Structures are given as structure tokens and as C-alpha cells.
Amino acid sequence: MQPSSLTVLKISRITCLFVMLLCVQSVHAQDRAKYVFYFIGDGMGPLQREVGQQYLVGVTGDANAKLEMDQLPVQGFLQTHSANASITDSAAAGTALACGVKTNNGVICMAPDKQTKLTTLAEHVHQAGVKVGILTSVTLDHATPACFYAHQPSRNMVFQISQELAASPFAYFAGGGLSGKSANGIDNLQVAAQNGFHITRSRQALIDAKPGQRVIAFNERMDSDRRPLPWEADRMSNDISLATFTEHAIRLLENDKGFFMMVEGGMIDWAGHGNAVRTMAHEVIALDHAIKAALDFYNKHPNDTLIVITADHETGGMQHDGHPNPTYLASQTTSYDHFKTKLKQLVEKKADFKTAYQMAQIHFGIDEQPEKNIAFLQKAWQALLDGQRIVHNHGKNNDFTEAFLKLSANAAGYRFTTHGHSAADVPISAIGVGAQHFEGNFDNTQVPRKIYQIMTGKEMP
Ligand SMILES: [Zn+2]
Known part of the structure; x- marks a missing residue:
């Protein structure tokens, strides 16, 4: 029996509505990010990225070799000034990148009045049911990671910052250590454990950690509570890399409601302060x-x-100081x-x-120096x-080290103009x-606001 034309009309109307609904839903689904990776290279301006890319060219022998980050479809630039200075520090910039608000240098997620606490992007999405991970290659109480979970008038209040970490409801912290102990005997790692954190101090313990457990993960070689990961140039096989911490973050955080993770390459900045170009390339x-670990996940979702x-x-x-020298950048060296x-x-x-001159020459891969340089180095x-x-x-060194670092930067095709930060756009x-929302040139306070909007469909409060 043929269905009546009315029934056909009804069915086609319902189908139409259903398709429309599906369309609306898929538009929303396409607009909403369930899993978000937020990478922050501390001190990573355009030339820091170029140094990394040139290192890759040197290692692979492929003149077209590119960093993963340079191959992404959307590329833009951020302005970085803080509320009170044209040159920001990591605390004010971290506050901008985490809370979407300009504050003064040195302040961790508080307004310039140092009274008003700001809510971080990580806290907002955690309230919305998303699991949060904070990862860094430096210590977890350092300015950039702190800006995602702590609120203090000064970045130097590392004990108070680590107290906030111990009380945090987030699911995963990983990286260097933490200012655990106070003079009066309070141990924030113990407090964190009482607060339900499972603390791992080895690769195996991290592997054994199960999704659902809230984890603070440290490196193997952690002989003090406040130690960053080793320099990448010095990393040994038993050290846990930032990439491995990221892979475990994905494994531990993946769930139906999604995750947000901030991963900081914190020591790019330190190599910049030291004017150490090859150490920087490794970072x-x-x-x-x-x-790359995040991109592998992205390719599946x-x-x-x-x-x-x-x-x-x-x-x-x-x-720039001449052309970049990829062979020099990629030559074997420790930090x-x-x-x-x-x-x-x-x-x-x-x-x-x-003896000292030859040791330094070999370490930095520097040619025999002219007479006037030798005289300076001797002194x-x-x-x-x-x-x-x-x-x-992580700043100006003794004259001997400083001279070789300068020769090294020149050999690589670069020059440093300060041991501090600069006002350059990043x-x-x-x-x-x-991703299309991150194209162009905009202010750093916009980044967390855009991420929040993409995750929730709402404006960040
Ligand atoms: Zn710095």
C-alpha cells in the first residue's frame, strides 16, 4: 500500500526537522572543543621558535624541516605588555593568559590592586565539569603554572602558591617539584595527599596511576622538593620528559566531559635569560x-x-646576526x-x-680565537x-662563560640584546x-576568553 501524500508530507517534514536539528547540533558540536591543549613556551618569541626549527634542519639535514607548532594551519601574534609595564614578566603574562585580565608584573591571578582574586580559565572549566591538568618543565609553584590555580599578590610567595596547589580540585599536576615545606613544619605534599592526591615520583609509579586518581607526578631524579626537570640537553634515559608527562595527562584525563590542560615549556625562558642558544634549541x-603528543590525540579526535x-x-x-647555522645548532652538546x-x-x-680555554672551545664548538679575544679570555x-x-x-654570567655564550650565539647566527625579557610580540x-579565532594580531588577554568560548559556547565571566 502506498502511503498517502499527507503521510509522505508529514514524514518528509519530520525528516526535514530532524535533519535541521542534526545540522544545528553538528554546528554546535563543531564549535565546541571538548579537549583543549594550551601550550605556553615561556620566553618563546619568534626567533626562539626559529632556533628550534633550525636545530631540526641541522639534525635531519632537511632544509624544509619544520617544528610541529610551525605547521599548524592558524598562525598569529600576541601583544604581551602588562598593566604597569611595556615589558611583562611571567606572572602578569600568565595572569593575562589564564584569567584574561591585565595585572602588574609579579602578581599571580589577582587584579593590580593585589586584593581582588581573579578566576582562572582552568577553574572556570573545572566548574563546568571538565578535568584539568597543569604541566610544566619547571617547578609547579613557578609563575606560569601558578597562574592557572593560585591567586597571590607576589610570585615569590611560593609556599602560599604550593598551599593552593595542595588544596586544588584539579586532576593532574606534573613537572618539577614544589615548595613543599614551611618553617613551621607544614608539608604541602602531605596536605596534597590528605586532599586526595596520589603523588608519583618515578616513571613506573606514573605508569601505574589509574584514570580517576588525582595525580601529582614528579620526575625520577627528584632529590629536592623544588627542582625543575633537567635541561633537555642533559636529560638522561630515566628522566621523564615533558612529552611523556603529556602522554600520561591524556591517558589520565580523557573522559566524557572532556579535559583542559596547560603545558608549559618553562626553561626556554631560562636559556633566554642565560643567552644560551643551543640549550634553548633543545628546550x-x-x-x-x-x-606532537597532543597532535597524535588530535588526529584521533x-x-x-x-x-x-x-x-x-x-x-x-x-x-639575527648573519644566517642561522643549523649544523652548529644541532651539534651534540650538554647545557x-x-x-x-x-x-x-x-x-x-x-x-x-x-685547559679551560680548550674545554670551553670543545663544549661550545668554537674555532681558534684571534689574539685580542684570547687576551680578554685570559683575563x-x-x-x-x-x-x-x-x-x-639564569642571567648574566661570569665574563669567561659570558664570552663563550656570545661566541656561541654568533656561531649559530644570532645575537642577544638583553638578559631580560623584551616587549616583542609572540x-x-x-x-x-x-582554531580560526586565533588568527591575526591581538592582545594576550583574549586567549583564555576565546578558549572558554570555544569550550562552553559562553563568554568567560
Ligand atoms: Zn623570564
């Missing part, structure tokens, strides 16, 4: 490996995932910090200039023998659901 690569990669500011005021350790040993042994070496201190800081890259 950019370490972050790019973590991005392209309709639900957003990946955003940016920076809080540029560090080192890098400039500049490790160099300083070797230098210290030579000072202790009261080694002669020639610099004598100053070390006379008691000038070799400090493991790149932003994106792929996935809503």
Missing part, C-alpha cells in the same frame, strides 16, 4: 615533542579537540649549566688557561681563579575546533 624541541600554542613573552631580545659545572671543577683544580679566566663566583643563575598557533 624548544622538548616543547615541540609534547605538542579532530572534531572535539583544540590545540593552542603561544608564549608569555620573549626572553633575550634575540636578533650551558653543565658547562658551568665543568668550569667550576677546573677552577677548583686551579687548571691553567689553556676572564684569571678573574675566576681569583675568586669570581660561578653561579647557576607567535600564537592553533589547530582544531575554533
Whole structure:
């Protein structure tokens, strides 16, 4: 029996409505990101990224080799100034990137009045039922990660910051250590454990952690409570990399309601402060490996995932000095910090200039120097023998180290103009659901607001 024309009309109307509903739903589904990766390269300006890319060219021998982050379809730039300075620090920039509000340098997710607490993007989406992970290669109480879970008038209040971590409802923290203990005996890691966190201090313990457990994951070699991951250039096989922490974040956080994770490459900034170009190249690569882990996930869930990669500011005021030298950048080396350790040993042994000079030449891959440079280096070496201190800081070094770092930057085709931050705009890259919103040049406060909108369909409060 043929259905009556009325029935056909009814069915086709219902079908039409159904299709329309489906369409509306799929538009929404396409607009909403269920899984969000937010990568922040601390101090990663355009030339820091180029250094990483040139390292890849050197390693692969492929002149067209590119970082994962440089291959994403959407590329833009961010302005980074803080509320009170044209050159921001990581606390004010972290606040902008986490809370969408400008504050003063040094302040962690509070308004410039240092009284008004701001709510972070991570806290907002956690309230909406999304699981949150905070990952970094530096310590978890450092400014950038802190800006996603803590609210303090000063970034130096690391104990109070770690107290907030211990009380946090988030699902996963991973990276370097934490300022655990106070003078009066309070141990924030113990408090965190009482608050339900499972704390892992080895690769195996992290592997054994189960989805549903709330985890604070540290590296294997953690002999103090406040130690960053090793420099990527010095990483040993038993060290847990930022990429591995990211893979476990995905495994532990994946759930029906989605996840949000912030992953910081924190030591790009430190290498920038040190003006250490090859150490920096390794740190950019370490972050790019973590991005690769996110892209593998994205490829399995392209309709639900957003990946955003940016920076809080540029560090080192890098400039070109001739052409980049990929072969030099990719040549085998340990970190500049490790160099300083070797230098210290030579000072202790009261080694002669020639020994120190040759060690530095080999470490930095530097050619025989002209007479006037030798004279300067001889004086610099004598100053070390006379008691000038070799400090493991992330800033200006002793003259001997400083001279070789300068030669190294020149050999790589770059020059640093400061040991501090600069006001340069920083790149932003994106792929996935809503990625098109990150095109162009805009203010860093817009980033969390855009992410929130893409995750929830609503404006960030
Ligand atoms: Zn810095």
C-alpha cells in the first residue's frame, strides 16, 4: 500500500526537522572543543621558535624541516605588555593568559590592586565539569603554572602558591617539584595527599596511576622538593620528559566531559635569560615533542579537540646576526649549566688557561680565537681563579662563560640584546575546533576568553 501524500508530507517534514536539528547540533558540536591543549613556551618569541626549527634542519639535514607548532594551519601574534609595564614578566603574562585580565608584573591571578582574586580559565572549566591538568618543565609553584590555580599578590610567595596547589580540585599536576615545606613544619605534599592526591615520583609509579586518581607526578631524579626537570640537553634515559608527562595527562584525563590542560615549556625562558642558544634549541624541541603528543590525540579526535600554542613573552631580545647555522645548532652538546659545572671543577683544580680555554672551545664548538679575544679570555679566566663566583643563575654570567655564550650565539647566527625579557610580540598557533579565532594580531588577554568560548559556547565571566 502506498502511503498517502499527507503521510509522505508529514514524514518528509519530520525528516526535514530532524535533519535541521542534526545540522544545528553538528554546528554546535563543531564549535565546541571538548579537549583543549594550551601550550605556553615561556620566553618563546619568534626567533626562539626559529632556533628550534633550525636545530631540526641541522639534525635531519632537511632544509624544509619544520617544528610541529610551525605547521599548524592558524598562525598569529600576541601583544604581551602588562598593566604597569611595556615589558611583562611571567606572572602578569600568565595572569593575562589564564584569567584574561591585565595585572602588574609579579602578581599571580589577582587584579593590580593585589586584593581582588581573579578566576582562572582552568577553574572556570573545572566548574563546568571538565578535568584539568597543569604541566610544566619547571617547578609547579613557578609563575606560569601558578597562574592557572593560585591567586597571590607576589610570585615569590611560593609556599602560599604550593598551599593552593595542595588544596586544588584539579586532576593532574606534573613537572618539577614544589615548595613543599614551611618553617613551621607544614608539608604541602602531605596536605596534597590528605586532599586526595596520589603523588608519583618515578616513571613506573606514573605508569601505574589509574584514570580517576588525582595525580601529582614528579620526575625520577627528584632529590629536592623544588627542582625543575633537567635541561633537555642533559636529560638522561630515566628522566621523564615533558612529552611523556603529556602522554600520561591524556591517558589520565580523557573522559566524557572532556579535559583542559596547560603545558608549559618553562626553561626556554631560562636559556633566554642565560643567552644560551643551543640549550634553548633543545628546550624548544622538548616543547615541540609534547605538542606532537597532543597532535597524535588530535588526529584521533579532530572534531572535539583544540590545540593552542603561544608564549608569555620573549626572553633575550634575540636578533639575527648573519644566517642561522643549523649544523652548529644541532651539534651534540650538554647545557650551558653543565658547562658551568665543568668550569667550576677546573677552577677548583686551579687548571691553567689553556685547559679551560680548550674545554670551553670543545663544549661550545668554537674555532681558534684571534689574539685580542684570547687576551680578554685570559683575563676572564684569571678573574675566576681569583675568586669570581660561578653561579647557576639564569642571567648574566661570569665574563669567561659570558664570552663563550656570545661566541656561541654568533656561531649559530644570532645575537642577544638583553638578559631580560623584551616587549616583542609572540607567535600564537592553533589547530582544531575554533582554531580560526586565533588568527591575526591581538592582545594576550583574549586567549583564555576565546578558549572558554570555544569550550562552553559562553563568554568567560
Ligand atoms: Zn623570564
